[in-house]
Amino acid sequence: SSGINAEYGGILASLLVEVVVNWKIYKSPCIELTKLILLLAILFLVGLLPWIDNFAHIGGFVFGFLTAFVVLPHINYSEEDRIAKMVVQIVCGILAVILFALLFIVFYLAQGSTCENCAYLNCIPFTDSFCQDATMELRPRVGN
Numbered sequence: 001s002s003g004i005n006a007e008y009g010g011i012l013a014s015l016l017v018e019v020v021v022n023w024k025i026y027k028s029p030c031i032e033l034t035k036l037i038l039l040l041a042i043l044f045l046v047g048l049l050p051w052i053d054n055f056a057h058i059g060g061f062v063f064g065f066l067t068a069f070v071v072l073p074h075i076n077y078s079e080e081d082r083i084a085k086m087v088v089q090i091v092c093g094i095l096a097v098i099l100f101a102l103l104f105i106v107f108y109l110a111q112g113s114t115c116e117n118c119a120y121l122n123c124i125p126f127t128d129s130f131c132q133d134a135t136m137e138l139r140p141r142v143g144n
Contacts, residue, residue: 006056010064012040017068021085022075048124050131055122059103066096 016036023029040061047054069092076082123131 009060
């Protein structure tokens with residue numbers, strides 16, 4: 001993969017969370033939300049080109065979304081709002097830790113697994129040779 005793919009997804013996810021959490025503050029939150037969704041769609045479409053990793057975009061978006069709820073400051077409008085936001089922070093923090101642990105385990109234990117259709121998430125073959133250079137054969141190391 002090339003570029004800083006996961007960071008783009010994480011930054012856009014945190015901006016999305018910021019718009020949703022501070023919805024009442026924005027003058028036109030629907031326009032801001034539309035701009036972010038349009039940027040996310042462009043990011044995903046660019047990921048369909050060879051050597052641009054959509055799995056990194058998606059992973060960065062998910063972790064950016066979860067951690068943004070945990071670390072971004074927020075304004076409390078009432079006691080119920082404060083409690084609801086605290087519950088969301090705790091749930092998102094726990095989900096981020098669980099997801100990180102699961103992905104860490106899968107990375108080391110399921111390297112040989114294959115998904116035939118998952119390749120289309122990273123590159124759509126518009127021609128016969130369009131995605132040919134983007135394929136990689138990963139094999140676990142045997143010995144030293």
